Amino acid sequence: MSPPAIASPPLAPGADGLTTTRHPGRIRLISVRVEDRRGVLQRVTNLLGRRGFGIETCAVGPSAEPGVVAISLRIDAGTQAHDQIVKQLTKLIDVVSVEDITSSATVEWSTALVDLRSDEVDQAFARLPDGVGGQVVRQAGARTITAISGPPGPVEEALTELRRRPSSDWICSGPLALNTGPGGASAPDPRGRSER
Amino acid sequence: MTITATVDRPTRPVPTASVTPGTTGAELLLAALVKEGVDTVFGIPGGANLPIYQHLPDFPLRHVLVRHEQGAAHMADGYARASGKVGVCVATSGPGALNLITGLATAHFDSVPVVAITGQVAAATIGTDAFQESDVIGSSLSVTKHSYQILDAADIPSVVAEAFHIARTGRPGAVLIDVPKDVQQQRVDAVAEPIQRQRPHRAPGRPDRSQLIQAAGYLKSAERPMILAGRGVAISGGQAALRELAESCDAPVGTTLLGTGIFPSTHPLALGLVGFMGTGYCNRAVTDCDILLMVGMRADDRVTCRLDEFAPRATHIIHINIDPAELGKTVKADCQIVGDARAALEELHAQLAAQSRPQWRAQLEAWRVAHPLRHPNNGLLQPQEVLAACYARLGPDDITVADVGLNQIWAAVAWTGDRPGHFLNSGGQGTMGFALPAAIGAQAAFPERQVLSVSGEGGFVMTLQELATAVESRLPVKAVVLNNRQLGMVRQFQDDFYGGVRSQVDHLLTPDFVMLAQAFGCFGAVVHQSSEIGPALDAAFAHPGPAVVDFEIDPNANVYPIVPLGKGLSDFVECPRS
Numbered sequence: 001m002s003p004p005a006i007a008s009p010p011l012a013p014g015a016d017g018l019t020t021t022r023h024p025g026r027i028r029l030i031s032v033r034v035e036d037r038r039g040v041l042q043r044v045t046n047l048l049g050r051r052g053f054g055i056e057t058c059a060v061g062p063s064a065e066p067g068v069v070a071i072s073l074r075i076d077a078g079t080q081a082h083d084q085i086v087k088q089l090t091k092l093i094d095v096v097s098v099e100d101i102t103s104s105a106t107v108e109w110s111t112a113l114v115d116l117r118s119d120e121v122d123q124a125f126a127r128l129p130d131g132v133g134g135q136v137v138r139q140a141g142a143r144t145i146t147a148i149s150g151p152p153g154p155v156e157e158a159l160t161e162l163r164r165r166p167s168s169d170w171i172c173s174g175p176l177a178l179n180t181g182p183g184g185a186s187a188p189d190p191r192g193r194s195e196r
Numbered sequence: 197m198t199i200t201a202t203v204d205r206p207t208r209p210v211p212t213a214s215v216t217p218g219t220t221g222a223e224l225l226l227a228a229l230v231k232e233g234v235d236t237v238f239g240i241p242g243g244a245n246l247p248i249y250q251h252l253p254d255f256p257l258r259h260v261l262v263r264h265e266q267g268a269a270h271m272a273d274g275y276a277r278a279s280g281k282v283g284v285c286v287a288t289s290g291p292g293a294l295n296l297i298t299g300l301a302t303a304h305f306d307s308v309p310v311v312a313i314t315g316q317v318a319a320a321t322i323g324t325d326a327f328q329e330s331d332v333i334g335s336s337l338s339v340t341k342h343s344y345q346i347l348d349a350a351d352i353p354s355v356v357a358e359a360f361h362i363a364r365t366g367r368p369g370a371v372l373i374d375v376p377k378d379v380q381q382q383r384v385d386a387v388a389e390p391i392q393r394q395r396p397h398r399a400p401g402r403p404d405r406s407q408l409i410q411a412a413g414y415l416k417s418a419e420r421p422m423i424l425a426g427r428g429v430a431i432s433g434g435q436a437a438l439r440e441l442a443e444s445c446d447a448p449v450g451t452t453l454l455g456t457g458i459f460p461s462t463h464p465l466a467l468g469l470v471g472f473m474g475t476g477y478c479n480r481a482v483t484d485c486d487i488l489l490m491v492g493m494r495a496d497d498r499v500t501c502r503l504d505e506f507a508p509r510a511t512h513i514i515h516i517n518i519d520p521a522e523l524g525k526t527v528k529a530d531c532q533i534v535g536d537a538r539a540a541l542e543e544l545h546a547q548l549a550a551q552s553r554p555q556w557r558a559q560l561e562a563w564r565v566a567h568p569l570r571h572p573n574n575g576l577l578q579p580q581e582v583l584a585a586c587y588a589r590l591g592p593d594d595i596t597v598a599d600v601g602l603n604q605i606w607a608a609v610a611w612t613g614d615r616p617g618h619f620l621n622s623g624g625q626g627t628m629g630f631a632l633p634a635a636i637g638a639q640a641a642f643p644e645r646q647v648l649s650v651s652g653e654g655g656f657v658m659t660l661q662e663l664a665t666a667v668e669s670r671l672p673v674k675a676v677v678l679n680n681r682q683l684g685m686v687r688q689f690q691d692d693f694y695g696g697v698r699s700q701v702d703h704l705l706t707p708d709f710v711m712l713a714q715a716f717g718c719f720g721a722v723v724h725q726s727s728e729i730g731p732a733l734d735a736a737f738a739h740p741g742p743a744v745v746d747f748e749i750d751p752n753a754n755v756y757p758i759v760p761l762g763k764g765l766s767d768f769v770e771c772p773r774s
Contacts, residue, residue: 035394038345039333046337068394087521093342093362096394 027056028082029106029177032071032089033063033096040094044071047088052080057174068096072177105181111149112159112172113137118144120165127161129154213353214386221349222247222380224387225313226255228356234284236260236275236640237313238268242288243328245315247380260640260669263661265292267633269299270659272310274634276303277620278595279641280431282363283308288315290328293374294335298627301339304370305624306454307427309363311356311371312336318378319347332374341369349382358391366399367519368431400518403535403543411531412547414487414512420556421447422485422507424470424499425537427454427623428492428518430616434538435459438491441545446553448560450478452493453608454623460614467560471499473605476567476757476768481560482507483766489544491516492537495527496624503527505764516540567757569609570771576750577725579603579678583610583650585729586676589737590646595620595638599631599651602684605755607650629658632675636662639671646674646737653679653706653746663716666742674736675718675744680751681706688754692769693761713744722746 034040041060048055054076063070075085082100089098116124121144125134132150139145148158152175162168215224225248229237236258241249252259262268265287272283283303287293293314303310317326322345333343342362344355352375359371415421423445429438435458442449442465449459450470459466467478482488488510493499494517500506506527507513515522515529516537523532533540571580583606590596592614598607598621611619620638622630635649656677666673687701713720719739721732723746736743756771 042334043337046334050338065394081525084521084525091341091519091521093393093397 026077028075028077028085028100029102030073030075030085031099031101031177033068035094036067036069037094043092051088053077053085059174059176101179104179106177106179108152108175108177110152110155110173110175112155112170114146114148114170116144116146117167118142129157132158217385218383221352221382222251224349224352226251228353230255232360237284237286238262238271239286240265242292244289244317244377262665265295266299267659267662269296270630270633271637273303273308274637275641276308276310278617278638282360283310286313289317290330293332294330297339300370302622302625302627304339307368309368311359311363314374316374316376319376336372340372343372345374346379349379350384350387354388354391362397400535403533403540407533408543409547411514412544415445416548418487420486421445422481422488423447423449424490425449425455425458426452426493428537429458432536432538434541435616437538437541441541444545444548444550446551448481452499456608456611456619457613457616461612469609472501472759473755477563479765479768480563485510487512489514494522500526501759502764579606579749579753580610581726582729582747583607585733586648587612589733594646596648597631597635599655600626600628601652602755603650603652603678628655633659633662635673636666636671639673649673649675652684653677654683663718667717672741677709677746678749679746680749709744709746719743724748
């Protein structure tokens with residue numbers, strides 16, 4: 001059975017995942033591009049952890065550039081000076097670029113895989129918040145695996161709602177973030193980022 | 197779950213450079229070290245690096261056989277600090293590699309270029325808890341600038357070349373190369389091309405000129421300018437530029453512990469050590485200055501003391517550092533300049549015409565008179581008289597390495613040299629036990645110079661097994677032990693800041709250092725009173741090999757001035773008048 005098309009309810013203004021997202025000051029959205037080398041994720045997470053930065057979410061995967069891996073991080077800087085996130089990550093030899101895109105025009109997008117009772121799917125989809133789309137990925141008898149995706153806030157809201165269904169189980173990715181403004185996430189640093 | 201084989205470098209170019217067919221990884225490694233200009237390595241052989249040692253005699257490398265790997269790392273560090281070259285240490289896997297960690301942290305924290313080469317269990321057994329396996333990459337992440345685990349011997353030349361480049365370029369630091377034993381034995385016919393990076397590792401370009409012009413404007417307008425300088429000035433070779441700028445601005449210069457020697461201690465503008473245990477007149481000047489220039493230093497808590505009382509009257513603070521991450525990390529300088537200290541100082545000097553500031557100079561002199569360095573005169577042996585006698589016997593090229601604790605501050609404050617690279621100590625980590633092995637490393641770099649290790653008896657016993665290394669490798673360091681039979685700085689802290697409760701600071705048993713020295717084949721002497729200092733030192737210096745002189749100093753000798761914990765720089769406490 002082929003999955004049906006994404007059932008996307010109409011988007012409410014500001015919940016379309018295409019408008020600028022702003023966070024409270026201590027929560028930073030960091031886009032890191034690293035060379036695809038063994039242990040590089042350990043270097044990034046070790047550095048953040050030992051300097052007192054909490055990683056709330058971390059999404060890792062290939063980028064458009066061969067040999068370069070893109071990492072989207074949402075970081076709780078706590079009481080630490082958050083400019084140190086970019087400055088310290090920049091010093092890692094395997095890091096190609098780092099950008100704090102908290103205040104930039106970004107698209108953020110989260111995806112969750114949700115395991116539902118098949119007879120609850122329609123109701124669950126009907127309750128999805130504005131901006132969140134749902135899709136059936138696989139139906140196997142009484143259970144249906146669905147994917148819901150959208151801006152991180154509404155997706156979290158949807159998952160909160162799903163918590164009330166004890167029969168469901170889900171896993172959610174950290175937000176992927178792409179800088180859509182001028183000199184976006186993939187643009188090289190004008191200073192050449194030579195400093196270590 | 198699917199487990200896929202890890203690939204070190206999916207995009208790497210096809211190996212092209214050819215080598216003598218059948219060359220082993222160990223030979224490639226040793227050849228790469230020679231190519232980098234390495235002449236001396238410090239290490240210990242063990243199960244996982246034996247292929248390297250098998251081929252070591254075939255290469256023009258001096259190997260100093262140490263007694264503990266921490267000693268190897270400190271020796272490589274001392275060698276690098278003294279010579280400016282990259283220091284190299286070698287250890288086997290497991291405990292050997294882990295024993296390097298303290299030494300690597302010490303070097304890395306103080307921006308010293310050191311390359312560590314560790315053996316590792318065979319590649320196929322990594323991750324299986326094999327005999328003497330340790331995750332040295334994971335364990336060393338926070339104490340190295342970068343690290344490598346080589347899984348193909350063809351990568352060895354390119355990795356070693358990049359490792360040395362990274363260690364010595366920009367802000368120097370420690371780099372670790374982990375080589376599994378089977379990779380050391382792997383035979384190759386061709387090697388990989390140099391590593392290509394999306395973002396090559398380079399030193400920063402010249403500091404921003406418009407910022408320097410702005411900084412020069414601040415200095416020109418200053419009534420009470422002040423310069424603080426650290427090891428970055430020495431690394432960049434900027435001591436002449438520092439002196440010219442200070443003289444041109446008529447600005448006094450204070451130095452960090454690691455900056456000891458970058459400004460002549462006898463210069464009229466020299467204010468000596470800044471910070472927690474700095475001179476009173478230097479700390480007063482920082483507190484009162486209206487324009488502060490900090491160059492080649494981090495400004496950590498030992499320098500600033502209470503941060504919100506650091507340079508409170510400064511209308512502008514200029515901070516120059518090659519590492520952008522150090523700018524704004526503690527002191528929020530309004531003028532932050534990324535770049536090489538020497539280049540920045542030279543450009544600043546070029547921007548400024550000579551000025552004289554007689555009022556400010558008069559004030560500085562008044563503080564010198566009001567807050568002189570004092571020590572008790574109670575008939576007991578004082579560390580200051582011992583150090584003065586030591587320094588009087590050193591020539592301008594000779595090297596002093598201080599340990600950590602009271603001895604370190606006494607030695608730095610009393611230091612009379614006028615060049616960097618001749619007074620070495622562990623600043624950032626404050627690693628007790630550093631002095632003796634680092635002195636041995638410095639001696640290996642400069643066999644013809646006199647190298648002095650100054651430590652307390654607490655730090656000395658932490659690494660004294662390296663006396664065997666010194667004797668065996670004919671590295672005739674002279675070890676001065678300022679013996680107060682206690683962990684002196686801790687005791688002073690307990691007396692002054694922790695309710696006077698002396699807890700676990702007394703060394704009820706200290707060895708007989710004369711017998712101990714003799715047991716290692718060193719010259720040994722003990723000094724109880726002032727009149728014995730000169731003869732003991734003369735005998736130690738005349739001895740052709742290593743020597744240990746135990747100075748039984750006043751057990752209550754403290755460091756003064758000292759800024760009480762939690763207080764500002766100007767709240768320093770001075771030595772009570774005797």
